[in-house]
Amino acid sequence: MRFIPTRFHGILDYIVGIIMIIAPWVLDFSDNTAATWTLVIAGIAVLLQTVFTDFEVGLVRRIPMQSHLMVDFGLGVLLAISPWLLNFDERVYLPHLILGVFSILASLTTHRVPSHSYKAEHTSPDHIRNM
Template structure:
């Protein structure tokens, strides 16, 4: 069941992307190299993808929303499994597991197409060019 509007998903992406980037210092695991870089890279990917997605809060609008959601799903799987794949699970795993599961859940519950109002406005902008 998809019930999260794309606009809300995008706003969450900006917040979550920043949270992922600061998580190693916020949750005190910055001394675990792989854990830190995986989380920071995930945050940067979330932010970049959001900026480039064609939806209400995207700035460049080149990535279709369906592609965005597929990347969210894949990133979630990798993030959730990374502590065990890269053998840092004995030092830290909960932020990666929770963040990954959140990304998977968000990808499965967000609308695949931006709102009708956005689509109507966007179509009108395209005809004006």
């Protein structure tokens, strides 16, 4: 059941990407290199992907929304298992697990296609001519 609009998903991506990047310092586990860099790299990936996705809040608009959602799913799985995969689960695991599961759920519940008004606006002959 997909009920999250793509615009809302994109806004969440910007917020969650920033949260991922700052979480190691806010939650006091920045002394663990693997745990820190896993979230920082994931956060940067989320932000870059959002900037490059073809939807309401994308800036460059080259990645189709369906591809964005597939990457979100894969990133969520990797993030959720990363504490055990990279052996930092005894120090910290909840932020990675929670953000990973969140990413998986968001990928499964977000519309695959941006709103009709967005698509109509960005596929009109005038828009294509101005590209």
